Amino acid sequence: MITITREEREWFLRNLAQGLIEYMGAASPPIEVEEMLQHPPDIFGLDFGVVDMYSNLWDATFARPPSRRGSIFVRVNLTPVQRRFALAREILSAMITSKHGQVLGLGDILMDWLQESAEYFARHLLAPEPMVEVFQENGSDPVRFAKEFGIPKEIAEKRLNDVIL
């Protein structure tokens, strides 16, 4: 496997997110990822389940029980914006471990950087660059950004600081 740079990895992750955004047909924020998880692309039909759980351990985690549909197990008591971000983040694990993801070779470039990659992917799935550019025509207030895109404020701040080369 070739060695890739962070810039290359981030470019790839943005396009990964863009593929799902195009599938959803999303034209403006907020991006309704949970709706997509309920009606996933055919290729991820066995990978995009959502199961609510009571837990104090994680906000969400992806798991694939043997010979059953892979699902994101998400804490029931998250706020809507926390839930949206947690689901978006875990979608990457669902994709990497899916049959299609394995054929693509996603794990080869993303597994060593899984947490960082998943958070970057989620930021760009929930706030795609073209929509961010439109938003920034009227300023870059992170509070307004978080509200408009339906994401936690700290994620909004990080997203606004993402430098795209």
Add this chain to the structure above:
Amino acid sequence: MSMQALNQLVARSIIDPAIVQKFSSGIIAEVLSDLDFTHDLREKLVNLTADTWVEFAILAYRLVKSTEPVTATIDLPSPAEGLFIEETHVGKEQVA
């Protein structure tokens, strides 16, 4: 333009298994012919050697990026010259 076409290809490949199937079968040229690449670049992309689709995508990114025109830089005047070279020059002529 080519980078836009490559972005489009990679984004599509995430939900369209036909793309990676064609890549694996050695007929990625069929997919590339629908996209806005120059003839020369398309030839180079077809000849890339990669074990997986992701590897192909990264090599393609490097190739396309190397062919993209470098972003124009803004030529700022040297602080030693000052900001109004033209005006200063004209001013001196007028005085003379």
